[in-house]
Amino acid sequence: MSSEHEPATTDAAEALRRKAAEAARVARIFGEVLPETTGDERGGDIRGAEGDEWLRSQVPPHHG
Template sequence: MNSEEAPRSGQAARSADTDERARKRRLAEIFGDVLPEETSDDRPDPGQARGDRWYEENRPPHHG
């Protein structure tokens, strides 16, 4: 590997990064923001913070 190859590979990586950003920008212009960055599955469920306490407090009497 000579000294001329290293800048070319770095330049190629920058070019690929620029191409990828341009591609994403074009897709966003056409389709818009289809998927949110964070979904409800990514966020903690407020009911989970209570743990099993809610189920124990609301258990029907016949489930003893």
């Protein structure tokens, strides 16, 4: 009966190894720490009238 549980354990260990390898690959590319949330989820840097003005200044010329 113990042989039935070994493949599940092996699969779980393989999944953990793959997850760690993927995290290491991402860390090599983007640095060690990536935020878990984005700026808009945290409230962002642009608020109120400043944010509205920034958005208006980003309109492409053909949307005039």
